Amino acid sequence: MSAPPDAVVAGEPIGVAVIGAGYWGPNLVRNFQASDAFRLRWLCDLDVSRAQRVLGHYSTVQATADLAAVLADEAVRAVAIATPAGTHLEVALAALRAGKHVLVEKPLAATYEEGLQLVEEADRRGLTLMCDHTYCYTPAVIRIRELLRSGELGELQYLDAVRINLGLVQRDIDVIWDLAPHDLSILDFVLPEGVKAVAVAAHGADPIGAGRSCIGYLTLKLSSGAIAHVHVNWLSPIKVRTTIIGGSKRTLVWDDLNPTQRIAIFDRGVDVATPGELGAEERREMLISYRSGDMVAPALSEREALRTMVEEFASSIHTGRPPLTDGRAGLRVLDILNATKVSLANGGTFVPLEGAA
Amino acid sequence: MSAPPDAVVAGEPIGVAVIGAGYWGPNLVRNFQASDAFRLRWLCDLDVSRAQRVLGHYSTVQATADLAAVLADEAVRAVAIATPAGTHLEVALAALRAGKHVLVEKPLAATYEEGLQLVEEADRRGLTLMCDHTYCYTPAVIRIRELLRSGELGELQYLDAVRINLGLVQRDIDVIWDLAPHDLSILDFVLPEGVKAVAVAAHGADPIGAGRSCIGYLTLKLSSGAIAHVHVNWLSPIKVRTTIIGGSKRTLVWDDLNPTQRIAIFDRGVDVATPGELGAEERREMLISYRSGDMVAPALSEREALRTMVEEFASSIHTGRPPLTDGRAGLRVLDILNATKVSLANGGTFVPLEGAA
Amino acid sequence: MSAPPDAVVAGEPIGVAVIGAGYWGPNLVRNFQASDAFRLRWLCDLDVSRAQRVLGHYSTVQATADLAAVLADEAVRAVAIATPAGTHLEVALAALRAGKHVLVEKPLAATYEEGLQLVEEADRRGLTLMCDHTYCYTPAVIRIRELLRSGELGELQYLDAVRINLGLVQRDIDVIWDLAPHDLSILDFVLPEGVKAVAVAAHGADPIGAGRSCIGYLTLKLSSGAIAHVHVNWLSPIKVRTTIIGGSKRTLVWDDLNPTQRIAIFDRGVDVATPGELGAEERREMLISYRSGDMVAPALSEREALRTMVEEFASSIHTGRPPLTDGRAGLRVLDILNATKVSLANGGTFVPLEGAA
Amino acid sequence: MSAPPDAVVAGEPIGVAVIGAGYWGPNLVRNFQASDAFRLRWLCDLDVSRAQRVLGHYSTVQATADLAAVLADEAVRAVAIATPAGTHLEVALAALRAGKHVLVEKPLAATYEEGLQLVEEADRRGLTLMCDHTYCYTPAVIRIRELLRSGELGELQYLDAVRINLGLVQRDIDVIWDLAPHDLSILDFVLPEGVKAVAVAAHGADPIGAGRSCIGYLTLKLSSGAIAHVHVNWLSPIKVRTTIIGGSKRTLVWDDLNPTQRIAIFDRGVDVATPGELGAEERREMLISYRSGDMVAPALSEREALRTMVEEFASSIHTGRPPLTDGRAGLRVLDILNATKVSLANGGTFVPLEGAA
Structure with a gap:
């Protein structure tokens, strides 16, 4: 630009x-x-x-x-x-x-x-056209992006996000349009280059008769074969904002409500070694092993995300380069939101994405 | 009998x-x-x-x-x-x-x-043919059954169960067959009489190449219109065993890993009053209200579930009455497990259940 | 006035x-x-x-x-x-x-x-002379005061306060003067009428060579025979702000860092019934019983304490009545702080208080 | 031997x-x-x-x-x-x-x-005369001993132990004799060689009229100048078993009730550098700095402590070497317990220890 x-x-x-x-x-x-x-x-x-x-x-x-x-x-x-x-x-x-x-x-x-x-x-x-995906500017999400892009977590295997709370039932949009943009913009932000969401399936429920979904579950297929799942809910009496990001080397848990330990990186998981000349069944039995290592909770600054977001806006205006969460990022999120509408109407089948951007 | x-x-x-x-x-x-x-x-x-x-x-x-x-x-x-x-x-x-x-x-x-x-x-x-659905005999699940069946929670609106852990990758069955029976048998046990699961949709993922799903998400439709969702996962570095049960009067959170507060009952939620003669949109705006009341964590005994289960087996043998978790209960769980196989093969569509028993 | x-x-x-x-x-x-x-x-x-x-x-x-x-x-x-x-x-x-x-x-x-x-x-x-004992204006402390003064907790038996954190080592005052005023002003605020602190013993430690105590332990005797203990610490890597208030009927735990459950009231404790004509030892054996009842976490507003404090200041100015935390309350806190100095100098012996005001 | x-x-x-x-x-x-x-x-x-x-x-x-x-x-x-x-x-x-x-x-x-x-x-x-100080054989305490003795935590600055619960009021002993031996034996076990407790001060309270202390606070002076504090309580409705061990390099928190993160090692604390030729006050201002580093929760086995204890007993019998928790260790704990009695009788003054063994 x-x-x-x-x-x-x-x-x-x-x-x-x-x-x-x-x-x-x-x-x-x-x-x-x-x-x-x-x-x-x-x-x-x-x-x-x-x-x-x-x-x-x-x-x-x-x-x-x-x-x-x-x-x-x-x-x-x-x-x-x-x-x-x-x-x-x-x-x-x-x-x-x-x-x-x-x-x-x-x-x-x-x-x-x-x-x-x-x-x-x-x-x-x-x-400059910038989308205020605020969470992308939290110290936690910035660190997650670094860890995933640098390969420190290995290849992304799965992402599971839960964002539930007793939330205001919106008049114009359902819970998926209200809350899932946070998780979808974070997913978009932290994915390693070359990996993108390719399809989404959605289930919703309106058990209180509000006229729109108050509970939503999204399942996303990524181009790498990994899976992502998002649970959003306006009716939960407890507040949960936890995302698990499984990598082939390490798994990260982001608990945004735990200020003293927002990110925990576990050297704990299941390894599957590449086999030699054994039969398929034998290979599996022999080559699955478990790691049960330490956990590290990195020190993070408590910088307000909006402050960093505002600086990125200024920087984009000054330099002319697109901001980290530019209009195209906003567009990719809209693409997924639109597809969830189609999936909800079709009983939860997978709907392919535009692959915008 | x-x-x-x-x-x-x-x-x-x-x-x-x-x-x-x-x-x-x-x-x-x-x-x-x-x-x-x-x-x-x-x-x-x-x-x-x-x-x-x-x-x-x-x-x-x-x-x-x-x-x-x-x-x-x-x-x-x-x-x-x-x-x-x-x-x-x-x-x-x-x-x-x-x-x-x-x-x-x-x-x-x-x-x-x-x-x-x-x-x-x-x-x-x-x-006597009894299925060892051990969790149904925990003090927590017995209490949940009472609360749901007595109407103290109001009508069941939704149930969300998470059962994830770094678990042994089984050689013969996937994570859904390994872990979901716990949640499905609990659901079967606590549902008010007359309510049953009518369809299930399932998504699975095998991101480590184990040859079977290591992550599973089930969405169940109940005959009452309520929704149930189950997340099972062998790859999570953290152990979570939390079920949220939303009722029209109260919402219950069961955290099986919190020995001092396994059950929390929240008088907190969203009410929708029945309207008079207003238009649909006005009604909604005016009649949604929020409760933000106390939470009660009832005292529960720490009795071992297996001990109660063994006594129920003896009692059934002595009296000839079917045990609380009889063969038919086991059959209903198998019905759902079979349907998840079909749903997984069909890309996550809803599969109707036999309605066994 | x-x-x-x-x-x-x-x-x-x-x-x-x-x-x-x-x-x-x-x-x-x-x-x-x-x-x-x-x-x-x-x-x-x-x-x-x-x-x-x-x-x-x-x-x-x-x-x-x-x-x-x-x-x-x-x-x-x-x-x-x-x-x-x-x-x-x-x-x-x-x-x-x-x-x-x-x-x-x-x-x-x-x-x-x-x-x-x-x-x-x-x-x-x-x-009007008012002391900004901010914590006294939090919804939690206001509720604790009500519960203690109304007798809902029964008679105060003990209070144990922990306020530790990685805190700034002050140049002019030690950790007791820095942090304990919070707990002492809260104690002063919630005590039932007629009960007051009568003596204090203090231990301090300066393990980093800062030139003043960085760790402090206060033990207070109350006029009712109850005990209060305060642990303040600038060196702790974890932040704890928990106060346990034991009453003869119920015990309350205030965890100021748990926004969703700041106050928990336990119907759990030890009862000692008043005996008839038994011997002392027999009485004890027979008459101690244990309660293991429910816990209630009351809903509290999230109103900012300073906002309430500012309103109390205005109200005192308008009406001429002393504010809830008036100069005399500040003086009682100073009395205890002064006595801790004496106790620290004397190796931790109890020092009687002025009983000011 | x-x-x-x-x-x-x-x-x-x-x-x-x-x-x-x-x-x-x-x-x-x-x-x-x-x-x-x-x-x-x-x-x-x-x-x-x-x-x-x-x-x-x-x-x-x-x-x-x-x-x-x-x-x-x-x-x-x-x-x-x-x-x-x-x-x-x-x-x-x-x-x-x-x-x-x-x-x-x-x-x-x-x-x-x-x-x-x-x-x-x-x-x-x-x-062989061995004292069953069970806690010393938990994987957590064994690791703490290694970390302190190897110097990984630096010099011990303070230890703060809380062991509270709704406990059985014993008929023959007070809460200090009932619960503090756990913490005192752990302290004895993990202290670096050459460091020992030299004096203890104790406060107790019997707010329920049980005839013996139900709440106890111990303050210990160690030969190195460090401080240790132990809070034991039979009347608490919540169970806490947390020990903070402050070292000059790192601080460790042992939460025995958190099975997934019993030990957390914080690279977080306050440093005081050795000054050159500045005045005392200037030195302090300039040379205090704060570390705010990562936290590591090491993987620990879940081996039952009693199993390890039993093996140590066998090993001592077979080899003739004194067990890790021999009679002398038991004696040092008794020495402290006896001194607390004296301190309680004297209003909480410090009582010097025998320095047994």
């Missing part, structure tokens, strides 16, 4: 506006304010009093309900969008057309096709 | 023999020895030295490799079988034909058809 | 200044800004650039290094002091003399005598 | 008798039966029916109430004593005088003086 036409001069803070003062917007406001790379100018919400409440009594940032005014502000070089997914296309497209770099809360858009429009528009204009 | 022809006189110990001195047999030996209801006479194994090793230097119990001699011993009124599943049909049939009451380790037999033969043979002869 | 001369009109925000922009000050800044009861006007620090950094680029609050100017501001009715303990006397006295209500970070002062001066000065002037 | 007169020929099982069929005896019975190094001949208890119940219906071991007959049996070369502590002197002395090697349950005897008699008697006769 060549340098964008309106390349920002390194060192000067980038004028930024946050659109949407609901659940996620305040986190963006706080992190843009804390970053020397940005200067927050606007918080925009259709309900301007909500924007004012978020800013509080002591802020010099301007609250507004007028998106056009924000986009017309030349000092605004970047826009962060935290509005409902159904509005992402319209708002992001307007921002891109106004020449702004754009950060979009997950999911990138309401459909794959809409997401594709955004990616193509940003490409055409040489602007 | 009428009283068996060779009805045992209550009060006198029942002569018993254990067949199989491998992994499970020693547990049966220990528990039959500790029970006043039984008198253990034989431990039988094709490898008689293995049987002798299990008995040790100090035992008056006889070791033998001669099953026929055991079955010919008139003092033996009951036989407990802990041999590989593939031999259950032959050994149990011989025992039933010799007029012995029979306890069989799970799974009841290698196939549904073989299991059916055993059930019918026992019926014809008026003998 | 009569209404203070400069009684604040309810409803109007109280002008407030925060003194000290170090570790704790920013938390006060954030919470005063979030409270409608206050209007934050100044953040004062000898290092004005530090104050500016805390406020950030977007704040309308004024940073200053000039305490006199702050105290001269008539719109400032209250002052919150978060400077090192050694400066509390001077700053708080100046504020009281300027007619300001005062909130002081724990410990109230560097010595018991200094604390007493502050209490007497505030009394004389009819001003 | 020279070879005992009745040296046992290696390879032939050692005839052994267990005295006492109460709480601990059955464990010894089971482990002697499982060991090829021993042949169990007798289980002796004043209440012979209790001994018979322990042996069950199937055992070839003889039950008896006649200690003299056991000691007269020439095939009995060793005796294991699991009777109340008050009887240890009499029973063990009789056994030694009959030429038997002796294993004694902890504590070695009811008083230091009685223990000394046993040690001297065994010495005179060249017989």
Whole structure:
């Protein structure tokens, strides 16, 4: 990607506006304010009093309900969008057309096709389009990516993610669209180069009569032959956020709710040696062995993920290189989400993915 | 069921023999020895030295490799079988034909058809046929059954079971046949009367090249509309044995590895009230509410499950009533296991169940 | 306490200044800004650039290094002091003399005598003097106070508090002065009326040669005959914040690091019935019995303690009643801290307390 | 120690008798039966029916109430004593005088003086006198000993042990004599050579009116300047068995109730570098630094401690070398227990130890 036409001069803070003062917007406001790379100018919400409440009594940032005014502000070089997914296309497209770099809360858009429009528009204009896959910027996930890509865990054999909690039953989307993007974006982020998801099967359940799935199970086939499984659930009285990543050398357990031991790397597993000239059955009996080694819990920083995300946005704007979680990453997640819809409608059969990107 | 022809006189110990001195047999030996209801006479194994090793230097119990001699011993009124599943049909049939009451380790037999033969043979002869679904006799599962059947949890909405560990890769069966019988027998045991599993879908993976699935995911549809999901895994470096049982009133979490808090009952969840005359969308918005109440961890005894199981076997023999986990319960589990095979072969589609029993 | 001369009109925000922009000050800044009861006007620090950094680029609050100017501001009715303990006397006295209500970070002062001066000065002037014993305003501690004072736990038998972590080795105070005030202020807060600490014994250790105790153990005798023990430690690689509160009816475990189960109330314990006319030894044997009942983990709100503390400060200013953690409570904590010094110097003997207040 | 007169020929099982069929005896019975190094001949208890119940219906071991007959049996070369502590002197002395090697349950005897008699008697006769400090033979404690003695943890700085539970209130001894011997024997076992306990201070409480301490806190000074603290408690509704061992290089946490991670070694702590020519205060400020490194949980076997203990007893008998937990180790524990009595009577002052052995 060549340098964008309106390349920002390194060192000067980038004028930024946050659109949407609901659940996620305040986190963006706080992190843009804390970053020397940005200067927050606007918080925009259709309900301007909500924007004012978020800013509080002591802020010099301007609250507004007028998106056009924000986009017309030349000092605004970047826009962060935290509005409902159904509005992402319209708002992001307007921002891109106004020449702004754009950060979009997950999911990138309401459909794959809409997401594709955004990616193509940003490409055409040489602007940064970034998806706020926040978890990818946690110290834990960054470390997992390193461990998988460096080969320290060996080849990925399986990934099992559980993300359950007593969650707000959303009005517009089911639990899969609400929670699975976290796990799917993490999967996309940590997979070794060359490996990608190729098909997905989904089961859902709505046992409370909410009108949409409140429990979801996804099974993904990866191009390497490995399997990934995601369990999302709005109805669980206990909160679990645990992912097991089985590698041929080591297996990693990420427990995001255990602050003192988020990542545990086990030198424990089953080995199957490559046999010589024995028969198939004999080979198996003889060549399976078990490792029962130590566990290492690496020290991780407690850096806030959003802070790192915001810096990556700045860095992408300054250098013109795509951010780690660019629009295409958001598109790959949408691809899987769309396929789960088809699978749910078909009784849980595997649905092949576009293989976008 | 009428009283068996060779009805045992209550009060006198029942002569018993254990067949199989491998992994499970020693547990049966220990528990039959500790029970006043039984008198253990034989431990039988094709490898008689293995049987002798299990008995040790100090035992008056006889070791033998001669099953026929055991079955010919008139003092033996009951036989407990802990041999590989593939031999259950032959050994149990011989025992039933010799007029012995029979306890069989799970799974009841290698196939549904073989299991059916055993059930019918026992019926014809008026003998007790019991399946050693050990977990059903733990204080925790007994309590769960009471809570579900009494309505204290409300209607069952979902059940999610995880049973993963670094387990021995079996030579003859995959992880689903090895571990899922535990969860399926528990499900069968705790379901309220009138509710049963009607279909199952399964995904499996063999990422280490073991020749059979080492990871399995089952999704079951219940006749009530509820969903059950089972995750079994031989490759996990961490051991998890947690089942979440969502009810319309309360949700229960059973963590079998937490001895001080095996069962936690949460008054926490999502309610959907029945609406009056509002439109569908309004109803949903207005009528979903959240409970965030206390959690109660009931005191449970630490009684060994096998001890209770052995007593249930004695009681069934004495009274002639079917044991809580009778042959038909074993058959229902086999039905589901067979259906998972079909589902695995068909790419994970739902396979209807016989609805056995 | 009569209404203070400069009684604040309810409803109007109280002008407030925060003194000290170090570790704790920013938390006060954030919470005063979030409270409608206050209007934050100044953040004062000898290092004005530090104050500016805390406020950030977007704040309308004024940073200053000039305490006199702050105290001269008539719109400032209250002052919150978060400077090192050694400066509390001077700053708080100046504020009281300027007619300001005062909130002081724990410990109230560097010595018991200094604390007493502050209490007497505030009394004389009819001003609120409040000690920021933050933990007392957590939902958990508020609930513990209710449970102990209402008699639901029965009579207090023992309290065992552990507060250990890899903590910053302070330059001016030892681990007892750094961490134990938390536990001592909680103890003071939850004790049933009429019960108070009467003596303390202390052991300390400085195994790293830091020049002051890095490990401390306090044993307190209460007027009711109960015992309290506090373990504080800067050198522990694991963080533990667990307090066990044994009552004659129930025992409570507060684990502040378990967000989903901070409080667990156990109906489990040892009962000793009152005997009739048996001999002493027989009585004991016959009359000790064990309860092994359920555990209840009550639902608690996740309200931030500082928010509640700030409201209590406002309420005390508005009504003229002493705050829940007033200067006298701070003084009782100082009394114990002073006595630990004596006990440490005397090899761990019990030192009687003033019984202040 | 020279070879005992009745040296046992290696390879032939050692005839052994267990005295006492109460709480601990059955464990010894089971482990002697499982060991090829021993042949169990007798289980002796004043209440012979209790001994018979322990042996069950199937055992070839003889039950008896006649200690003299056991000691007269020439095939009995060793005796294991699991009777109340008050009887240890009499029973063990009789056994030694009959030429038997002796294993004694902890504590070695009811008083230091009685223990000394046993040690001297065994010495005179060249017989093995071993104290069953079971915990010292757990894989965890063996590893801790290696780590401390090899210097891998650096110099021992502090040890903090918590052993609390809802325990049986004993009739004859207080909680310190009941539970602390475990921790004191472990401390004795793992201390680097040349380091020993030199003084102990104790606090106790009997809040239920049991007639003896139900809660105890011990503080020990070690010859190296390090500190050890032990908290024992019969009244806690939760079970905790955690020991923190702070070293100058690494700190170890042993959680005996966490089977999957009993030992965690933290490369996390506080370093104080040796200064050059700075002033005392400057040195401290400049030279304290914090390590925040990885944690390693070494793989440990799950071998039963009693099995290893029984083997050590056999090995000592065969070779004539003192066992790892010999009578002198038992004596050092008694020394500390006796000193706690004095300290409790004196209000918690430090009491110097004999420095036995």
